[in-house]
Amino acid sequence: MLESVSWVEKNFNETPDAIFIFRDDQLLVSNHAAQALQADYALSTAYITKLMNSVVRQQRSNTNDCFNCAALDMAKTAIPFTLPVKDGHSLSFFLVYSELDPAQNVYSLTLKSNDLMQRVDQLAQQRKLVQYVNRAHEEERKRLSQDLHDSIAQGVYSSIMGVRHLESAVQDADSAAFERQTKQIESQLYATLQEIKGMALDIRPSVLDSFGLPAALKALAKRLEENTGIDITVVARDTAELKLSEDVQTVLYRIAQEAMTNALKHAQANEINLFLVAHEHEISLEVIDDGTGFDVKQHISFNGHSLGLLNMNERVKSLNGTFQITSEPGSGTTVTATFPIA
Amino acid sequence: MGDEKIAKNIAYHELVRTIHQQEDFDFVGVALQDATSWHKIRWQYAAGNTNQRFRKIILRSGIGIAGLVIRTGEPFAENDLAHHQYAGYMSQPITMIEHLTSAVAVPIFDEDQIVIGVLLAGYRQQQSVTAHSSHVLQEYLQQFQ
Numbered sequence: 095m096l097e098s099v100s101w102v103e104k105n106f107n108e109t110p111d112a113i114f115i116f117r118d119d120q121l122l123v124s125n126h127a128a129q130a131l132q133a134d135y136a137l138s139t140a141y142i143t144k145l146m147n148s149v150v151r152q153q154r155s156n157t158n159d160c161f162n163c164a165a166l167d168m169a170k171t172a173i174p175f176t177l178p179v180k181d182g183h184s185l186s187f188f189l190v191y192s193e194l195d196p197a198q199n200v201y202s203l204t205l206k207s208n209d210l211m212q213r214v215d216q217l218a219q220q221r222k223l224v225q226y227v228n229r230a231h232e233e234e235r236k237r238l239s240q241d242l243h244d245s246i247a248q249g250v251y252s253s254i255m256g257v258r259h260l261e262s263a264v265q266d267a268d269s270a271a272f273e274r275q276t277k278q279i280e281s282q283l284y285a286t287l288q289e290i291k292g293m294a295l296d297i298r299p300s301v302l303d304s305f306g307l308p309a310a311l312k313a314l315a316k317r318l319e320e321n322t323g324i325d326i327t328v329v330a331r332d333t334a335e336l337k338l339s340e341d342v343q344t345v346l347y348r349i350a351q352e353a354m355t356n357a358l359k360h361a362q363a364n365e366i367n368l369f370l371v372a373h374e375h376e377i378s379l380e381v382i383d384d385g386t387g388f389d390v391k392q393h394i395s396f397n398g399h400s401l402g403l404l405n406m407n408e409r410v411k412s413l414n415g416t417f418q419i420t421s422e423p424g425s426g427t428t429v430t431a432t433f434p435i436a
Numbered sequence: 437m438g439d440e441k442i443a444k445n446i447a448y449h450e451l452v453r454t455i456h457q458q459e460d461f462d463f464v465g466v467a468l469q470d471a472t473s474w475h476k477i478r479w480q481y482a483a484g485n486t487n488q489r490f491r492k493i494i495l496r497s498g499i500g501i502a503g504l505v506i507r508t509g510e511p512f513a514e515n516d517l518a519h520h521q522y523a524g525y526m527s528q529p530i531t532m533i534e535h536l537t538s539a540v541a542v543p544i545f546d547e548d549q550i551v552i553g554v555l556l557a558g559y560r561q562q563q564s565v566t567a568h569s570s571h572v573l574q575e576y577l578q579q580f581q
Contacts, residue, residue, distance in 0.1 A: 278550050
């Protein structure tokens, strides 16, 4: 019992929020953060009790529109509070009031530090991310639609025209023309078939479902190599017996895809190496390129340009994995994702 | 490799080398259709190339400059590759890996007048290609065939 009291006390003292406990206007207890605020920033307890009492009184007053308002009754009273700092940015807090013992009028005032602000930031970031993902989906559809139109539809159209020519060749009993036409139609249909297979792989690799992640990564690397001419090596070690959940497989595949696309699009890489290695209770994917690299600190911060990275990070995090990017201008980029496995 | 194939090989090498030497293009390349069942089209001969990466590329029919030439059988010229509809590494890899700023491409026909490939030439320093450039290429092809 005594031990647990000391834990509670320790927790009270070391929490980042400044907590004051008052009876009426008298300060009974305060924690370290609160004492630091009083000492370092000349925070006046008399001022915050006055401030809070005035707000609480107003809320309880029956002239207030929201008297008996259910939501307010449930929520603790919280007001924004700014502490001016000499020669610096003023500190922003939320001042939260909680009643501890109404009979003796004992209550606590907590100055919530930036945590709340950070939460608000996180929410904004989340919204941006959702927007980004939606936009990326639309972009992908746009590209697929364009490819369908330019390559598949045109290919089928050319083949139809070819068949018409075939008919006229038959009518003219021109066997040379007939042969030429069939040859042409065949090659057009092959090109179209090839393109359909490529697009199917882009959308969702069926290899992933039937032959697993290493095979899917190899197929992806081969397609990118054929489309871009750059060298891509895939090394998979100890992954033969691996049983990965579908979610983890998909995320690893998409990370490989995005990392390679970035390396080609933004880093002008000449060579990409991809390592998929299974350890005991862990699977790790590493995508290493020799491209231009970038300053990670500048891009990983929330500036709107790095939502692709942020999205990868979030996808990994949601499955309890870790995600890491190491890069420096001029020395390539390494993207690593690791997941625990049973 | 049969004698005929070797002769063809040497002839194409000679063609791209000659064009590269006699004209002022920075890069000249020929892509041809495989004779195998998949009929894939690859870059097989090049002059003025900065690396060997072109050999890995498989052309997408109907997409990019070379793809359009193969699909339509018509010449094609583009002076602003960076902002072309198909700009990007997935659509026109040859111009990306060889850093071309403008390019002109003409179809290569076989004896039955079927498109079997493409002859492409381009610049790296913003020089312009014109209809005349494609005539020049076609003349070389006519002599060649």
